Amino acid sequence: MAARAQQISAHLNWPKGMLQGQVAIITGSGQGIGAECARLFANEGAWVVVSDIDKDKSQQVADSINQSGGKATSVPGDILDDNYINSLVKKAAEFGNGKIHIIVNNAGFTWDGVIHKMTDKQWDTIIALHGTAPFKLIRAAAPYFRVKDGEPRSIVNISSTSGVHGNAGQANYALAKAGVVGLTKAIAKEWGPTFGVRANTVAFGHIQTRLTAAKEEGAFVTTPDGQKVALGIPQKQKDASASYADIPLRRPGSATEAASAVMAVCSPLFSYVSGQTLMVTGGRNM
Template sequence: MRSMLDGRTAVITGAAGGIGAAAARVFSAHGARLVLADVDVEGGRQAADAVVKSGGEAVFVRADVTSENDVAALVREAVSHYGRLDCAFNNASVDGETAPLHESTRENWERVLRVNLTGAWLCMKHEIAQMLRQGGGAIVNTSSVAGLVGLGATPQSAYFAAKHGLVGLTRQAALEYAGQHVRVNAVCPGAVRTPLLESAIRAEVITERDAVSYTPVQRLASPEEIAEAAAWLCSDLSSFVTGQAVPVDGGWTAQ
């Protein structure tokens, strides 16, 4: 029985840890050939090595998604190494500072939007251009429940603005390219047990109990659960799904 991404070439950004590293394992298990990207060279190489050691195919490219030259080179590497680009998981993200809007800095605002929104736009720009040349493809962006609802207990205005913007960007791109066999969707994770969340817990920005309390299923997600949703959205099993911001949140946004 064929796996749902057999023979597909996939780019995954933010691949050095958390959801991105889990996506490398999950996409590979489903048969994808991977080009992994991150600014964290050591973590990215470790993620690629882990895939290769498990019998998969992966290469690592150091890429900053805020640099158009880096993004263009990343897509070129996928085509040079594997001949094409079938799917992309634009997952690179930063959370930025936690502070009330009136106390937050312009530097934080610009950095968070540059990575979380402009970075995704740059990736899509170059990924879609390649997909159009070869007849189609599928893109998944990592937004968040913070792209669907607000949360007063978490004062991160730049992060919420960027993730809401990414949902709008996803929907618009999906409509622009729906007739050209390019599908664009987003996953919107809730509380996920990642190094990012664990560092926030250690810094007392949030407690694990609070994170769980937002989630009706009363637990944190594993990074693999988010990665599985992204893999499905990249596969032909979701061939009639485009323009959607899919909550993978344990019921958070259903309340």
């Protein structure tokens, strides 16, 4: 039994880490699920590029990883800015001595509204943030993924039950989050052959972050032109679903649980899994 465990551990590069030496860009990793991904990836030996529009939070995550013996750098900026995307890839490759192995397209927020009241700006911003920006980052990083060096390469696009099943009040977000499912499959089919790149979607249900906290707590983001967008779910709506009756596990997930699934998908345990959508929902929407 011990010999078998040793064999498996050697194969997976344990205990050094399942992502030892792999360079990972994680967008939106200043807080929430992305920050947990950064921490878990670093624990498994990845060199983490912390990317977030919130400069201070981004730096804090990178500092805390470096202080606990991991390796991280903070490259803050707005993923909606094409110049930022190019500089993120450039800086990540410099940090990684010419290599990038993993991209987790996680940055985002919701800007809800019923269809007949949704503005073009609400629509365009959310499509750009959750659909176009992930594509542009992957395109910019293509030279680091279309390589034949025998090292693993993995892309994870973050989706949502709203993308897979739709959600009232989230037409913009549902379209974008459905879009990355197709984008993921296109990458898997284009870069799987020849380069061995794996691409998967991880779709979350109800995960406890500021996006699912009570709206009354007052979290907000500011759009590039200065408009404040309130985040969260109205307390009344939260109260109505407080029993989590539609979730077989009867509870929301934690950011650590959500990030653990992303980590698993990037790990060697998933080396033969590509083009899939993993639902991390506590069993909701089966």
